[in-house]
Amino acid sequence: MQQATLTVQGMSCNHCVNSIESALNTLGVSGKVDLAAGSVSIQYEESQVTLDAIKEAIEEQGYDVV
Numbered sequence: 001m002q003q004a005t006l007t008v009q010g011m012s013c014n015h016c017v018n019s020i021e022s023a024l025n026t027l028g029v030s031g032k033v034d035l036a037a038g039s040v041s042i043q044y045e046e047s048q049v050t051l052d053a054i055k056e057a058i059e060e061q062g063y064d065v066v
């Protein structure tokens with residue numbers, strides 16, 4: 001199990017949190033958004049999904065992974 005914390009720009013409300021967390025869930029990634037910090041903590045299996053795919057999923061929702 002890998003853990004990482006991504007800095008994500010553009011998150012401002014609970015809608016953003018839900019969009020990102022459900023996009024991550026679709027990939028089988030457990031993610032937790034910290035709105036105040038502007039970060040997303042993720043846990044994922046490297047054999048199942050790449051960090052690039054996770055970043056892409058967040059960007060597809062309209063946010064920028066820094």
Ligand SMILES: [Cu+2]
Nearest residue numbers: 012013015016
């Ligand atoms: Cu929002």
